[in-house]
Amino acid sequence: MIETAVHRPVTLGQTEKMPSYRMDLRQYKNQKEYEKFVKVNTVNDWSTVSWKDIGKPYEVTSFSKDKLDWEEEHGKTLPVHTSWTMFNQSFHEWFSKDVPAEIHEKKGAFFHSLKSFKPSEVKVALGDYIRIHLWNYVHRVQDGIWDPRGKRALFEGLDIQKPRILFLGAAEGYEAMQLSAMYPGGEVVMVDYDAFCRDARFAEFPESYPFLGKNPSTGGEKVYFKDDFKISYVVDDIRNLSFGAEFDIVLSVGLLEHFPDSMKAEVVEWHRKFLKPGGYIVMTTPRAQLRSKLYYEIMADVMNHTYRELMTLEQMGLYLYENGLDIMNHGYIKVHNGIVARAK
Incomplete structure (x- = not known):
């Protein structure tokens, strides 16, 4: 990750585009603005939702060139662990880019390719230029991947103090740190079976990224940073914990x-088995919407190394409801569905 300073000065309400991400310490000004960014609790009774009415998730079938090349070379399906290593390394590379500089470079490469009069070179250069512009819009302009305002809205209202948080498939750990800022004083255990997530994605998460949360002494707002949280990181398969x-x-x-x-029930059980009585399960999934489908098509080489679905909020919720969870809060934000649930 690119950063200018550790714990750079920040102001409540501030937002600013940094070279590789947007920092955003804004709160919603009113209910109308809140509802522009998050829609919550749109289903009144989950027992009335049926698969016949909502259909099944959209399966993404465009895959990365690295996955396809590996399978052609080895004559078999890419192993799951290898696919996740490929994905994490590719995704982290994009998080680490100095985006304005990259845009300038890709623009120059595109115009240079036009001079070659070779359609293949022009196509590659144009694809690179389109992808970096899309990444800039999704991640730096819209802040759709981390989406701090949307996720704070989804995570608010939990009846909990100083929580122990277990993050399954943690990657860089962003959401656990946001939860820790909102409910301070606890600890986080992050789990991912790809060591690259601990050693690069989490280790290189910018120390200067600010998380807006609560000050337990005053009840007001407080800004936290990565090293304010008590975090341990376990590299292992979830099934071995x-x-x-x-x-x-x-x-x-x-x-x-x-x-x-065939595995959805097992995945839900992974969450339930580690939960204290009365504890909360918090889950998000990418939304099934046109712009998300286009994103995963255009960014296939970055994103699509393994099986992936896009879901509606109703589809996600029904999987959880049918597998023994009571849904306490649900909603959708820019590019994610989010659900807070408890075990029945």
Whole structure:
């Protein structure tokens, strides 16, 4: 990640585009503005939702060139662990870009390719130029991947203090840190079975990124940074974890949609088995909407190394409801669905 300083000065309400991300410490000014960015609790009774009415998730079938090349070379399906390593390395490379500089470079490369009169070179250069502009819009302009205002809205209102948080498939750990800022004083255990996530994605998350949360001393707002949180990172398969039912929050972000229906119940159980009685399960998945489908098509080489679905909020919720969870809060934000649930 690119950063200018550790714990750079910030102001409540401030937003600013940094070279590789947007920092955003804004709160919603009123209910109307809140509802522009997040729609919550749109289903009144989950028992009335049926698969016949809502259909099944959209399966993404465009895959990265690295995956296709590997499978052609080896004559077999890309192993799951290898696919995740490829994805994490590719995704982290994009998070690490100095985006304005990259836009300038790709623009120059595109115009240079026009002089070659070779359609293949022009096509590659144009694709690179389109992808960096799309990444700039999604991540730096719209802040659709981290989306702090939307996720704070989804995470608010939990009856909990100093929580122990377990993050399954943690990657760089963003959402657990946001939860820790909102409910300070606890600890986080992050789990991912790709060591690259601990050693690069989390290790290189910018120390200067500000998380807006609560000041337990005053009840007002406070800005936190990565090193304010008590975090441990476990590299292991979720199925090998030896934890008991000891966490106040069990969290996953973009995990459920990577498993077919035959495994959805097992994925839900991974969350439930580590949860204290009365604790919260917090899950998000990418939304099934036209712009998300286009994004995963254009960014296939960056994003699509393994099985992936895009879901509506109703589809995500029904998977959880049918597998023994009570849905306490649900909503959709810019590019994600989000649900807060408890075990029945």
